[in-house]
Amino acid sequence: MTDTITGTDRTYEQKRSAYRLDFPILENETYLNHAAHAPWSLKSIAAMNGFMDSLCHGPMLPYPEWDKNLLRTRTLMAEFLNAEVEEIGFNYNTSLSLILLTHSIRWKEGDNIIVPDRSFPAVVMPAKLLQQWGVEARVVPVKNRLADEDMLIGAIDSRTKMMIVPLVNFFTGLRLDIPKLAKACRDAGVFLAVDAIQAAGPIKIDVRKLGCHALCFGSPKWMFGPMGIGTLFIEKESLDSLLIPQVGMHSVRDAWNFFNYDQEIIPETRRYECGVHMHLAHFGINPNLEMFLDLGTENTEKYLLNLTGYLHDQLVKRGVDVVTPRDDSRRAAIVTFEAKSAGWDNADAIFEKLDKADIRVSVRMGMIRVSPHFYNTTEEIDRLLNGVFRDS
Incomplete structure (x- = not known):
């Protein structure tokens, strides 16, 4: 029925x-x-309260338990996006993910990056920031109030290195044809990053079908919070071509081997997780991910x-x-x-x-x-x- x-x-x-x-x-x-x-949600609040209560009253959870829960988040998120666990990384929000991605491209003066006009600042401002290094930020006008895939593709030339687009526009609600953009970008050797904050939760996201190189989103909106956790997907095939814009103890294989400063950076998206994780947020997001997957x-x-x-x-x-x-x-x-x-x-x-x-x-x-x-x-x-x- x-x-x-x-x-x-x-x-x-x-x-x-x-x-x-x-x-x-x-x-x-x-x-x-x-x-x-x-x-x-009540379940999310209960999970976070349990974590905070252990910090306040004990017994204090050991780090391995925190890491076990973090792996649970990574595994659930990989299933949520149809990605591999090694392709999932976390930071604090969408903006930081896009800034890290723009700083991972091997730019030369005179290169350009493409973004659609009438996008949220998190999409456009990282592109504008690159202008200080001689990179042109091409803000493609909208057509009849909506971004247009053909106009975005038409802005690509031999100096285009990257395109950032929202999967769903925060204002108009337009869902872009990401597979179409992905094909054009791959054919031209352009790195395509997708802001999915207005899509993660209300629609099914399959990164394999989308075909983008990277996708990111925060959790305070359609994912029901909490704040302070942003998801970053980077396809494993693209990692070797990217610069590493930040490093820390979690960027290497053996994070607890503190005095081994010459460890190889791990070939996984979690290499972008350079500092202390927002464990509270990971405890809070897991019940939400379980709910979405169950539905x-x-x-x-x-x-x-x-x-x-x-x-x-x-x-x-x-x-x-x-x-x-x-x-x-x-x-x-x-x-x-x-x-x-x-x-x-x-x-x-x-x-x-x-x-x-x-x-x-x-x-x-x-x-x-x-x-x-x-x-x-x-x-x-x-x-x-x-x-x-x-x-x-």
Whole structure:
């Protein structure tokens, strides 16, 4: 049996409803703002509290236990992305991953890097930073408010060394055709890095099918936190071609052999983990990864595409200008619409009304951005629509 609107089967619906209970904030709020920040789950809080309690009251967990949990995170994340464990590294956020990647390329003065305009600063600013070394940052204009793959590919020339793109745009919700970009980049010898922070969680990510050289994302949004843990995937075939921008005790095979300074840097993505790990965050993220894998990322993607498709259709039916594409292959779980076309003077007025009704959304670039997750329902989408279109 399937849900008539979302098209999901009973098993997924049962799991989805059960996991919803793990987020008590939903008892008081219609939370539709995961593209900004997500609530934390009871299981995640319990795992972190257990770790902190051991530090405060004992027994103090030995480092091997911390490392065992870290390996658990790495293993779960590899399964989540269809990567190999050796291809997964961790740091603190998306921005740091992209900065490290841009500093891993063997740049020469006159080379260039390509990024799409209207991207989040984490995508564009690391590219701009390279200008101090004579690297050109090519910010490719959008087309009809959306990034265009052909325009990005058209910006590649013989001096292009790298391209950074978001898998899903934070503002428009556009999902780029990463396999198309990856093929063009590989054919031209261009390193493709993908910011997946607005994609990890709401859609299935298979790095093998995407074909990018690297992919990264933080966890405070669709992954339900906690802050302080960023995931970095680099395909093993590309590691040898990259510079090593930072090193530390965890960049080598035998991290506890402190006085052996001449150890070989490990040929794995975790060589970027140069300092103390954010173990608290790793304890917190593991229950979330287990939840996503239990639900099935392909099931969650199907559910959210149908749920946001319902929202998209209802807005268009009312004559609203929706920035986000309707095609399932071109979006994830963000729907952004223009306020005036919905009968309001500005987006802030809609936001204030919804916020007073405990309906959480965001204002981005003068528009309303809605970003539901797997536990949200069609009834909550209807509540949002009633808030937008019914007089107070």
